[in-house]
Amino acid sequence: MNDIQTPQSKTKTALSRWLGLALALFLAAGCSSEARDITAFYSNNCAACHGINLQGGTAPSLLTNVWTQGADDVSIARAISEGNPTKGMPAWKEALTAAEIRAMVVLLREKIAKAQSETNAVAKPIDGEVVTSAEHKFRFKTVTENLDHPWSIAFLPDGRMLVTELPGRLRIVEQGKLLTNAVSGTPKVRAQGQGGLMDVAVHPDYATNGWVYLSYAHGATVDGKEVSMTAIVRGRIKDNQWTDEQTVFRAAQDSYLSTGFHYGCRLVFDDRGHLFFSIGDRGIKEHAQDLTLPNGKIHRVSDDGRIPSDNPFVGYSNAMSSIWTYGNRNPQGLVRHPQTGELWETEHGPRGGDELNLILRGRNYGWPVITFGMDYNGTPITALTAKEGMEQPLIHWTPSIAVCGMDFYFGNEFPRWEGNLFVTALAQQELRRVLLDGQRVVKQEVLFKNIGRVRDVCTGPDGLIYLALNRPNRIIRLEPVK
Numbered sequence: 344m345n346d347i348q349t350p351q352s353k354t355k356t357a358l359s360r361w362l363g364l365a366l367a368l369f370l371a372a373g374c375s376s377e378a379r380d381i382t383a384f385y386s387n388n389c390a391a392c393h394g395i396n397l398q399g400g401t402a403p404s405l406l407t408n409v410w411t412q413g414a415d416d417v418s419i420a421r422a423i424s425e426g427n428p429t430k431g432m433p434a435w436k437e438a439l440t441a442a443e444i445r446a447m448v449v450l451l452r453e454k455i456a457k458a459q460s461e462t463n464a465v466a467k468p469i470d471g472e473v474v475t476s477a478e479h480k481f482r483f484k485t486v487t488e489n490l491d492h493p494w495s496i497a498f499l500p501d502g503r504m505l506v507t508e509l510p511g512r513l514r515i516v517e518q519g520k521l522l523t524n525a526v527s528g529t530p531k532v533r534a535q536g537q538g539g540l541m542d543v544a545v546h547p548d549y550a551t552n553g554w555v556y557l558s559y560a561h562g563a564t565v566d567g568k569e570v571s572m573t574a575i576v577r578g579r580i581k582d583n584q585w586t587d588e589q590t591v592f593r594a595a596q597d598s599y600l601s602t603g604f605h606y607g608c609r610l611v612f613d614d615r616g617h618l619f620f621s622i623g624d625r626g627i628k629e630h631a632q633d634l635t636l637p638n639g640k641i642h643r644v645s646d647d648g649r650i651p652s653d654n655p656f657v658g659y660s661n662a663m664s665s666i667w668t669y670g671n672r673n674p675q676g677l678v679r680h681p682q683t684g685e686l687w688e689t690e691h692g693p694r695g696g697d698e699l700n701l702i703l704r705g706r707n708y709g710w711p712v713i714t715f716g717m718d719y720n721g722t723p724i725t726a727l728t729a730k731e732g733m734e735q736p737l738i739h740w741t742p743s744i745a746v747c748g749m750d751f752y753f754g755n756e757f758p759r760w761e762g763n764l765f766v767t768a769l770a771q772q773e774l775r776r777v778l779l780d781g782q783r784v785v786k787q788e789v790l791f792k793n794i795g796r797v798r799d800v801c802t803g804p805d806g807l808i809y810l811a812l813n814r815p816n817r818i819i820r821l822e823p824v825k
């Protein structure tokens with residue numbers, strides 16, 4: 344029984360060849376700490392054995408869902424680092440840093456997800472189509488299309504829908520009809536990159552006070568440079584006009600930045616008169632750990648903008664007193680659980696490492712010291728995914744789905760979805776239903792995909808689920824089909 348030569352010796356030759364190449368590459372890299380693109384490293388060092396798309400070759404396919412060394416990230420990282428030389432898998436710990444091995448795991452996850460998405464059929468409904476999902480059948484129905492980059496949806500108690508458009512308009516949909524004119528007199532926004540008019544939220548006591556809140560990129564010119572920062576106002580809508588405007592949050596002007604990235608900014612109220620809002624890191628990751636700066640944080644203010652005296656950093660000389668949490672990369676989902684009152688957040692990771700977090704007073708969510716993602720150009724950010732004193736996400740999506748707005752469902756039209764968390768995704772263009780057991784994610788279902796970038800989700804007072812989509816721009820809703 345020694346007919347093992349063929350595959351074994353083949354692997355061995357490949358092994359010694361590749362070990363030699365890996366060593367040469369390692370030496371070529373020398374002591375320089377220059378970041379390497381892990382995608383290229385995979386193509387040059389792994390693909391010959393595992394195939395460029397992980398489909399296998401002289402080495403096993405990595406798409407089978409069978410992991411002899413363990414299926415979790417840590418086991419896969421160990422399998423790469425230590426290898427299994429007697430079986431023909433080289434050890435890569437000399438050739439790759441721990442951070443590069445972490446990035447390699449992200450890359451493998453991306454390649455696996457891509458292969459799976461080609462075999463798994465997920466609904467791609469067109470207007471009016473009926474989709475059958477695990478718990479409910481629903482119709483995918485367009486509400487209105489004549490919008491420019493709809494960003495957020497909120498409902499007034501009378502059933503009218505407010506929609507923000509990123510370029511700077513606030514629109515009203517009344518009984519399913521989009522009013523022709525935008526609300527006039529809303530603040531001038533700096534529409535640049537990912538910034539513009541962002542969230543709209545209705546005060547919990549709207550019936551008595553009429554306040555509507557808007558978050559937007561507020562522009563300024565500092566030293567001749569065009570800069571901006573997320574700002575918040577409230578006002579009232581009377582006869583399609585924005586009136587009584589008051590500033591709720593505006594950062595110091597020396598914190599304004601010229602980048603067009605990561606503004607946040609979701610708004611959410613608790614039941615004690617506080618307003619929470621998120622500001623992304625604006626593409627400067629170190630800022631997320633700097634408590635003197637507004638970006639990369641979740642803030643809490645009173646509904647009129649004053650700082651609550653029990654905010655975590657009140658009285659600190661080197662911190663903004665509005666900060667509630669920090670180390671948040673780009674939070675574009677923020678929602679209060681209607682039963683527990685907990686604050687839940689989603690934030691975009693870089694490439695990999697999109698997060699679902701439970702937001703707790705004063706905590707550090709770690710960006711960019713810890714992350715499950717790597718940089719967009721394929722270079723690693725860090726090997727660290729956890730650290731003492733920093734929060735872990737409830738789950739992370741690696742590869743990234745570009746997680747955006749979310750909402751808990753407690754409407755009347757989809758009883759078997761009660762208490763589920765609905766999560767939107769831009770890049771993956773999907774709506775996910777997340778099943779929870781308390782704070783534990785039990786299961787996820789992608790309800791549909793590839794229908795445009797899904798930006799926001801909001802349960803209407805009618806119990807239907809409304810979505811804001813970009814490219815193509817439209818509001819759609821899910822209607823139950825019995």
Ligand code: HEC
Nearest residue numbers: 357358361388389392402410411412413422427430431432
């Ligand atoms: C010389 C061929 C060869 C090269 C080059 C190679 N591998 Fe492997 N790899 C193998 C073989 C053979 C196995 C199966 C080993 C075993 O049975 O335990 C393996 C196993 C693995 C596993 C574990 C799979 C499991 O089931 O747990 C991972 C992960 C992996 N390789 C990743 C990589 C990565 C990443 C690279 C490039 C940095 C790489 N490999 C380069 C041959 C190779």
